[in-house]
Amino acid sequence: MNSRPAPFEALSVAPATSGLVLDFDGVLSPIVDDPGASELPNRVAWSLARLGPTMGLLAVISGRPVEFLKERIAIPEIRLLGTYGIEQVHDGDTPRRSRREKVAKQRQRSDQCLA
Template identity: 40%
Template structure:
């Protein structure tokens, strides 16, 4: 049995200045829907909250949504949260209030309930300032700093990332694909490498989606590199067509 797992921003969607406006590229939801009837698992593993992911992918049959780097999991209408993450909600809420008071207006402060993100695409000149502020707050409050292109994320110090998600979701699979574009996706790539080297009967396919902000190390470690998010649905349709002629997905 096979599983297909995807990052969202920059992988199934184009990067946008306002993260609230981001949608899957044309054909992505249809391609995932087609795969869902052929494989055991279709999953999204994203920094986005589960509620946001539901608004984009809930219609994909059986989809598993992992939000906030795996702190949240949603499937079949049920959301679960990793133990310990909820304990940091008050810390994050207080830090959100401080960020909105202290940071320049060009920095977009995103409330993810259990984590928060600072987006600097509207005002790149504030990028270094946001990183310094984020580092100091992470140190003071015991949070984990996650850096992305024009993004600074502060999240609870819970042992959870895209790699631990993939290690769990690949149990019982014979073939697993992961599609990503950024540094946080390296953990998923490496979890697939560990999983596949554990048995000669397992096949891992690590796909990097290239664009101007894509992580250079991820591109080097990939088995396959695609030219932007718009190339993903076509590949999925082609893979699905091939799998449709074989029993057992």
């Protein structure tokens, strides 16, 4: 028998050591005909703002650039993950590229030098 709590139980029993990563389009924001017009509904923003300080990690991920998320989600406790997590913003910081992307760029430069 597994002694680990079910995911939902973990969120409610130990939120400070739990994480939640939510997709923007279709999960937090409804799908709309004009993708540029999508917005975070007020009730969702309110819920995230209340949840954020209690969680070990609360993040919103999207295939869109992180700047798109920054324009729509102004909640400091939420980590924003743009371009499927390649770009990251936390507490309003300037966007950062993930280590994986930096390594990939360095590998590409190395391959070009060796070619």
